Amino acid sequence: MNNNSSFNTNCKRCPRLAKHLKRVNQDYPAYHSKPVPSFGVKQPKLLIVGLAPGLHGANATGRPFTGDHAGIILYEMLYKHGFSNKISSVSLNDGLKLAHCRITNAVRCLPPENKPISGEVNKCNRYLEEELENVSGEGIILCLGHIAHKSSIKALSLKQSDYPFKHGKFYKLNTGRVIVDSYHCSRYNTNTKRLTEDMFSKIFQRIKKQLKI
Ligand code: URA
DSSP states (O other), X not given: OOGGGOOOTTOOOOHHHHHHHHHHHHHOTTSOOSOOOOEEOSSOSEXXXXXXXXXXXXXXXSSTTOSSHHHHHHHXXXXXXXXBSSSOOOSTTSOOOBSSEEEEESSOSOOGGGOOOHHHHHHHHHHHHHHHHTSOTTOEEEEESHHHHHHHHHHTTOOGGGSOXXXXXXXXXXXXXXXXXXXXXXXXXXXXTSSOHHHHHHHHHHHHHHHTO
């Protein structure tokens, strides 16, 4: 990988996203409105990959999944399964600490209408590559939804057709690491019961068993 590619919050590699963030900053001057850094331990046993910051969530607070519905569900689940010291994530200085775990997004900037275009997902993939390099030997990459899954497969230089997205699937890679798929804990998926609390909790139970923690 190119040494100049390290993530920083000044990244403006995607003109459409940079323009969008500038506009959002005018409407909501108190919001973070920059690329959102990952959160958690540096060398995780569990890396959780989401889609992209939400307008009033990660984009506002500067921490993935913080301030919106999906985050309430995710951080509650992490606490329930012993991956954090607090049940909720509120702001950058709320004292929340993750254990063994790190959270990132396939796309680091807020996309218009919550929909990144494929060029943006691809440009941001180098940052996901960096994250994946830090996942420990037998670690797990939990992909929340199709885009997180596809981005992770790409960042690992694997063939997409060998690894179709399937909720509940555990793909053991020959490096020892494991890709796990779950439906995204979005408001839509939880309201429609595509992803129930029980389904999500079962994924975390299996992850803990696999990680032997
Ligand atoms: N917030 C994030 O940071 N990522 C998501 O995928 C959803 C909400």
